[in-house]
Amino acid sequence: MARNRYSGTCYCCGTHTPVGYGHFERHGNSWRIKCVKCASGRVVKDTDKEVIRARKLANKSREENNYERNQ
């Protein structure tokens, strides 16, 4: 399951979930976030590979959006 590229609130426990600290789930026509703790019971740290990767992807998609806006 892919990590979240946008921060949000976990729909299970209501905790704020920063980028990489949760998973995206398809929910109807949109997406919802489930934190890793609810999904697998693991505690995520800033140094986790998956967090670093999700942050990189989040920055990349932000850059792409800026690029499109500037055209």
Ligand SMILES: [Zn+2]
């Ligand atoms: Zn949760």
